Amino acid sequence: MKISVLGAGAWGTAIALVASGRHETMLWVRDVAQAAAMRQARVNERYLPGIALAPELAIEADLAAALAHAAAGLVLIATPMAALSQMLAQVGDCDHVIWLSKGFEAGSGRLGHEIARDVQPQTRVGVLSGPSFALEVARRQPTAVVAASTDATLAELAVAALHSEHLRIYTSADPVGVEVGGAVKNVMAIATGLCDGLALGLNARAALITRGLAEMTRLGVALGAHADTFMGLSGLGDLVLTATGDLSRNRQVGLHLARGEALADILAGLGHVAEGVSSAAMVARRAAALGVEMPITQAIVAVLENQLSPIEALTALMGREARAEAVAYRPPR
Numbered sequence: 176m177k178i179s180v181l182g183a184g185a186w187g188t189a190i191a192l193v194a195s196g197r198h199e200t201m202l203w204v205r206d207v208a209q210a211a212a213m214r215q216a217r218v219n220e221r222y223l224p225g226i227a228l229a230p231e232l233a234i235e236a237d238l239a240a241a242l243a244h245a246a247a248g249l250v251l252i253a254t255p256m257a258a259l260s261q262m263l264a265q266v267g268d269c270d271h272v273i274w275l276s277k278g279f280e281a282g283s284g285r286l287g288h289e290i291a292r293d294v295q296p297q298t299r300v301g302v303l304s305g306p307s308f309a310l311e312v313a314r315r316q317p318t319a320v321v322a323a324s325t326d327a328t329l330a331e332l333a334v335a336a337l338h339s340e341h342l343r344i345y346t347s348a349d350p351v352g353v354e355v356g357g358a359v360k361n362v363m364a365i366a367t368g369l370c371d372g373l374a375l376g377l378n379a380r381a382a383l384i385t386r387g388l389a390e391m392t393r394l395g396v397a398l399g400a401h402a403d404t405f406m407g408l409s410g411l412g413d414l415v416l417t418a419t420g421d422l423s424r425n426r427q428v429g430l431h432l433a434r435g436e437a438l439a440d441i442l443a444g445l446g447h448v449a450e451g452v453s454s455a456a457m458v459a460r461r462a463a464a465l466g467v468e469m470p471i472t473q474a475i476v477a478v479l480e481n482q483l484s485p486i487e488a489l490t491a492l493m494g495r496e497a498r499a500e501a502v503a504y505r506p507p508r
Contacts, residue, residue, distance in 0.1 A: 177248035178336055179203060179241045181262055183213070183234075185222040185309035185447065186275055187253025192313055193342050194251075195232040202234055203241035210236035222447070226313045242269055249273065249336050251303070255448045256280055259287055263294040271329050273301045273322065277357035278450040279457035286354045286398075299329045302350050303337075304357040305408035306416035308423075312342060319343040321408045323353035345408060352404030355395035359472070360414040361425045361451030362458055363387035366475050367418035368429020369485045383471065384418050389501065390469045394458070397465040425451035432478060433485050455479055470495060 176198045180191040183204040191202040204210035213219055217228045228234070235241045242250065242265070250269045252262045256278035266272050272295070274287050285293070291300040301324025312318050322333035322344055330346040338344040347353055366387065370379050391414065392405040404410055417423045428449050431441040442449065455476045462469045474492055477483040483491065 176332075176336055177201075177245045178251065179245035179248070180251045180253055181238070181241060182253035182258075182275075183209065183219060183222065184253060184255075185219075185313075186307075187251075188219045188223050188226075188228075189309040189313040190251060190253060190275065190303075190337070191232055192226070192229060193337055193339060195229045196339065198248075198336060199244075200232055201241050201244045202232060203238055204234060204236050207236045210234050223310065223313055226310075238265065242267060245269060249332055251275060256287075256450055257448075257453070260290050260294055263291055263298075263300075266295060266298065269298070271299050271332055273303050273324070273329070273333055275303050277304060277354075277361065278454040279358050279461065281453045281457060284457040284461050286351070286358065288350050288354060299326045300324065301326065301329045301333065302353055302357070303333060303344075304353050304413065305345075306412040308416070308420060310422060315341040317341060317343075319345065319408055319412075321345045321347050321353055323347035323350040323409070325350060347404065347407070347409075349401045349404045351398055352395050352400030353409040355398060355400055356391060356405055356407075356409035356413055358450070358454050359387075359391040359394060359458055360410075360417045361449070362455045362472050362475055363391070363414055363451075364417040364423050364425035365429040365432075365449075365451045365455070365479075366471050368423075368426040368431075369433050369475075369478070369488070370429070371426075372430040372433025373485060373489070375489070380419070384414060387418070387471055388414055390462075390467075390471055393467050394462050394465070394469060397467050398461070424449040428452060438479060438481075451475075452479060 178194045178198050178200045180187050181203045194200040214234045250272045252274040256276045259276045303322050305320030307318050307320050322330045324330045334344045367383050459472050459476050474488040478488050
């Protein structure tokens with residue numbers, strides 16, 4: 176199988192390394208100078224320093240060449256969510272496309288499957304998501320993720336392309352649920368980072384993760400997802416990893432916000448995209464349009480937009496009136 180990975184960030188590079196072990200794999204690098212440096216040094220010094228690139232992995236700066244390479248194979252889009260629409264518009268005649276991007280598109284609030292429906296309605300598409308720090312995948316540490324598509328053949332193609340002794344690929348017919356999980360967990364990771372940065376304790380962390388899962392599930396079901404998807408890898412699994420693992424960029428945003436640092440300075444220091452920052456307002460907007468209550472998400476939006484301090488956001492959450500525990504979405508009457 177011929178595979179092209181579009182996007183040479185940490186995750187794109189890691190997944191290209193996995194694929195290159197068994198398939199003809201090409202990694203497209205947007206920056207020509209970065210591509211040349213990676214070819215020469217056989218390492219992605221910017222995003223995965225210290226990880227050797229396999230000699231069989233081709234590095235390409237020409238997008239047309241990368242698309243032609245995998246026209247009849249598999250294209251994996253590994254760009255940030257902000258670039259997904261643009262990348263989908265350029266896949267042309269490629270038969271099978273899966274994105275690794277997570278989040279709601281800024282401005283439109285669209286998920287990946289909604290972007291694909293608008294941009295490439297005839298192409299077989301899907302999403303790959305789950306609890307997966309790129310560095311651990313590149314180090315071949317045990318990882319499990321899920322490939323989701325309404326096209327079962329495409330999901331199985333992802334298994335054939337990426338399943339290995341180190342990376343386990345499950346399949347799902349619920350791309351909506353998988354995408355919602357991958358987007359909302361980033362917002363909840365900011366919340367948990369705030370909680371830990373304020374030294375509120377493990378009880379508070381557990382409460383945030385649990386109620387965050389409830390918010391995620393309610394929104395997903397309202398958007399047409401299956402509730403049980405959120406108990407899987409792209410829901411609970413990715414939420415736990417991103418909310419508690421220190422490799423999580425979104426968690427780091429919360430930790431730094433709790434120290435009183437300015438958001439712009441935090442993002443500049445990360446050097447990588449923290450999708451929860453750009454997705455939070457879109458999550459809240461989609462939820463409000465559907466009548467779905469998401470108080471943690473709303474609190475995080477207020478902190479990110481400097482409407483509330485972290486302590487004020489916590490006070491607002493703890494001051495909500497008592498009620499029965501609810502996880503499932505109930506449409507407004």
